[in-house]
Amino acid sequence: MPVDRLLPGREYEDLLALATELARDELKPLAAEYEEAERFPREQFRLLGKSGLLGLPYSERWGGGEVPYEVYLQVLEEIAAAWMSVGVGLSVHTMSCYALAHHGTDEQRDRWLPDMLEGQLLGAYALSESHAGSDAAALSTRARLDGDQYVVNGTKAWITHGGEADFYTTMVRTGESEISCLLVDGHTPGLSAAPPERKMGLTGSTTAQMIFADARVDADRLIGPAGAGMRIALSSLDSGRLGIAACAVGLAQAALDEAVAYAKGRTQFGKPIIDFQGLEFLLADMAAAVDSARATYLDAARRRDRGMPFGRQASVAKLIATDAAMKVTTDAVQVLGGAGYTRDFPVERYMREAKVPQIFEGTNQIQRMVIARHLKRT
Known part of the structure; x- marks a missing residue:
């Protein structure tokens, strides 16, 4: 690239x-x-x-x-x-x-x-539930301690790698006001995957509900102290949002590259369409959006690397990068015209894939709430 x-x-x-x-x-x-x-x-x-x-x-x-x-x-x-x-x-x-x-x-x-x-075990992150997405603290999956094991019951929703993963970092309710983190083996008896969700994009990435029915998890798989689950979850999400921001920038860059290559090779009225000002300005705006989004995730990452607070910057990066990816991929389809609407070119897939990053790891509406809360505390 x-x-x-x-x-x-x-x-x-x-x-x-x-x-x-x-x-x-x-x-x-x-x-x-x-x-x-x-x-x-x-x-x-x-x-x-x-x-x-x-x-x-x-x-x-x-x-x-x-x-x-x-x-x-x-x-x-x-x-x-x-x-x-x-x-x-x-x-x-x-x-x-x-x-x-x-x-x-x-x-x-x-x-x-x-x-x-080293790649022997592939992971999944099990926080969301059908009624506890943006309101993660409302989760209802319960883990009851029985001797040296937890007995887990409930259903986790929208799990990337659901049914394919070897382990699930799972947030469970271990008390009325206590949420804890369990590292659940993917082959645990009583743990099963529902049929995969039928999605508009990222169709190679399996997403499914994970059902816990008296699943027994050894107590030594409790990560951190009991009751630390929500703190662990939110800390994980700050870093995870940066990952999604980087992915969104990669997708937008791929769409921009495809659009530029097509515009250079496509001729109308005797010259490449990239020479028409309407296309020049559209491509320039796409490039500016990609570069700006990349700058936001790099800024947040550098703060993280220095041990500085970066939660607000992570939300900014996730918000800006995923919105940019949606806009850039849509514009890439426009640059290719009718060809962009066909599966002969990848931009239609890029456009479909760009939607869900605006939703997972906290919707972009939630990111705005997070940013505003940080501002109120300053």
Whole structure:
């Protein structure tokens, strides 16, 4: 992609080059086929693991790359530009590892984290429920302690990798006013997946309800102290929102690249359509939106890397980047005209894929509420 990358050190250039090569050669050629067939790209996630890209922001002690979040997000953008379902899946997996990596004990991390970061175990994040989406604190999935196990009952909704994941970072109610975090094995008896949701985009990424029916989870899978679940969840979401912002920028960049290439090659009235001012200005606005959105996630990531508060900036990045992706992909279809409305070109798929990032990891209306709350506290 014709983008000048902003890396904090030359030592990360080889990493980004690896991601670019893998995205170009191994992911992009398969994307349309897998999305058309609604086929889950499990082998591609294994490839990311073998390439060292599944645990980039986590400690080398447990198999991670220990790279700055700023670098991880630029790698994620590159992956998403080639194949949005894989980019989103990588972001979700990274967020699913967050609770264990940051709130687990060393014993828990030694036991599970290496396989997560090296691609042996693929993760899912189970917070939302059908009646507890934006209002996550209203969740009703319950876990009752019975000896050395929790007995879990309830249904989680809109779970990316639902039915495909090997572990589910799951928020459950362990008391009337107590929410806790459990690391649930995907093969736990009593845990099952409902039929996948039928979606307009990201069809290669399985999304399903996860049903807990007297599912028994060992008590040593409690991450953090009992009652810390909501704090862990909200902290995870701050970082996860940056992942979605980076994915959205990658998708928008892919749409812009496709639109520019088409406009250069398409001739009308004896000259390429990119030479017409109407198209020039439209493409310029698309490029400005992509560059501006990228700047927001990089700013938030740099604050995170320095240990500074970044929650407001994460919400700004998620809001700006996903709205930009929706606008840029829509405009890309317009640039291609009738061709853009066909499946002969990828921009119609990009447009369909751009909608859901405005919804998950907190709708963009919720992001505005989060930003406003931060402003009220200043």
